[in-house]
Amino acid sequence: MALLPYPDPELLSPENRQIVDAMPLNLVRMLARLGPAFPAFFGLVKSINEIGGLSAQQRELIALRTSHKIGARYVWEQHVNIARQLGIMETEIDAIRKPATEPLGLFVEALLEPTSDPAPHLQSLKKMEGDQAVHEAILVTGIYFFLSRYSDVLQVDMDEGFLDDLQRRLSRS
Structure with missing residues (x-):
């Protein structure tokens, strides 16, 4: 409750x-x-969703990595469902529970770790995805950090029937 x-x-x-x-x-x-x-x-x-520096799948992986690092069950559960709807494989979702190895994940982890220097990872992400992706990754990580902490601190109740509702919404788009 x-x-x-x-x-x-x-x-x-x-x-x-x-x-x-x-x-x-x-x-x-x-x-x-x-x-x-x-x-x-x-x-x-x-x-x-309209910025264009990252794909929808990359944004979901940021939401998952952020919520996992924070330990926010609500955001994690909701975004696992969204990730599946976007075609993200279970192996990719499971990999979020391990230390990152790719530029985007390494950058997000560095953003979330106060003692870590994100600059080297920023350069790797920039080289692979471009400047816009770096800006967007910082914004998306910040948003999901807030949503993860907010939902976790307030112990927001899990939603019943979320996946069914999501499928209806996605089929309309």
Whole structure:
């Protein structure tokens, strides 16, 4: 059970209510408690799909690596399901539990480790994927660090039927 109550949908602003109604996940519901900051934050999260420096699969691997390093069950479970929907193999998902060996994973791990210098890994990622991928990797890691800590600290409840809902949403796109 979450440590703080989810907001009463009737008390949300119309803009926040619209977002929660469109994506009624427990984490989204809890984030609606951010009041006027919620639509801007949600817009930022949605915008990472439009930047273009990383593929959807690479962004999912960042979400998984970040949530695994933080130990955030909610984000991990949700993004394992999304990763599978995007065609990421079980071996790739399982590999997240081990130290990274590829440039993107090494860079993300360095970003998450306060005593690590990400510069060498930044150069490797830049060489392989380009400048835009480096900027996007930093942003995506930061977003999923926040979402992982937020969901973990507040003990956001797991969503029932998430995979079925995700499949319906993806089939509409």
